[in-house]
Amino acid sequence: MSDLPTSSVVISTRDRGELLRDAIASVLAGSHLPDELVVVDQSRVHGELSVEPGAAHTEIRHIASATKGLGRSRNIGIAAARHDVVVIIDDDVVVEADWLEQVLRALVAAGPRAVVTGRILPGVDEANAGRAVSVKTDERPETHEGRIGFDVLFGNNMAFRRSVTEEIGLFDERLGPGGRYGSADDNDFGFRLLEAGYRIHYAPQAVLRHLAWRSGKDLRKLNWDYGRGQGAFYAKHSSLRDPHMLWRLGDLLRERAVRIGGRPARRRSIGGHGDLVYSAGALSAFAEWLVVERLLPAAKTVRR
Incomplete structure (x- = not known):
């Protein structure tokens, strides 16, 4: 047994x-x-x-x-x-x-x-x-x-x-x-x-x-999705009273910027550079979460 x-x-x-x-x-x-x-x-x-x-x-x-x-x-x-x-x-x-x-x-x-x-x-x-x-x-x-x-x-x-x-x-x-x-x-x-x-x-x-099993455009889309998820996760737990997630977002963007800066210029296009795609996804979802998941529900509650 x-x-x-x-x-x-x-x-x-x-x-x-x-x-x-x-x-x-x-x-x-x-x-x-x-x-x-x-x-x-x-x-x-x-x-x-x-x-x-x-x-x-x-x-x-x-x-x-x-x-x-x-x-x-x-x-x-x-x-x-x-x-x-x-x-x-x-x-x-x-x-x-x-x-x-x-x-x-x-x-x-x-x-x-x-x-x-x-x-x-x-x-x-x-x-x-x-x-x-x-x-x-x-x-x-x-x-x-x-x-x-x-x-x-x-x-x-x-x-x-x-x-x-x-x-x-x-x-x-x-x-x-x-x-x-x-x-x-x-x-x-x-x-x-x-x-x-x-x-x-x-x-x-x-x-x-x-x-x-992923390659090519699957990986490019995955970079975008990974960035969006991470940005939304940071936004979900972010607060001016508790800046932990704001610091983490800043650290992530700085790290990605350093990596982008260290790559040859020919590899810095939005379509082909995973770090650019990831960073853009993170910023877009961070802003989207604050509007869609926080501000809009709060506004609906106030109107009621």
């Missing part, structure tokens, strides 16, 4: 059937199997979920949803999960054989007021000139608590107890891929965890690989 807690692994997917099959297969080939695998499928066309036999221990649930957005998908999966520990990955990863066992052991060791995020290595190049994004390759464990000036939670490799969301809430569905602001749903979740007194523990022994 295992000494590990029961767990639900949640995978969000949209229109990436082949990648999803590889992700599921890697989880079910592990040395320790989840009690439940919840697949939240936002694909435009929902097909049957193809799963190789041999995972009798794991209940597999396929939730077809007409919704859109990674934050919304994760929230659906968390709400549907039937076990105390929720483990989240994306559909474009493959996990190592002992990944789940290592995640759960790290969570138990870290204590009840902790969340675990694992190591993310770049996968093989599935696209011509493809590049993996959102990787974390450090080999030393880390523990973060309190207010820090950087983001440490990776949403495609994380585990927490259900009680966490009962205290701090679910993912902000305005943030993240498919939302109005195209990323930083995990950064926002991580910031709220730390503000609530939780610790975020990085467990490098819990390894998965993030596949490199």
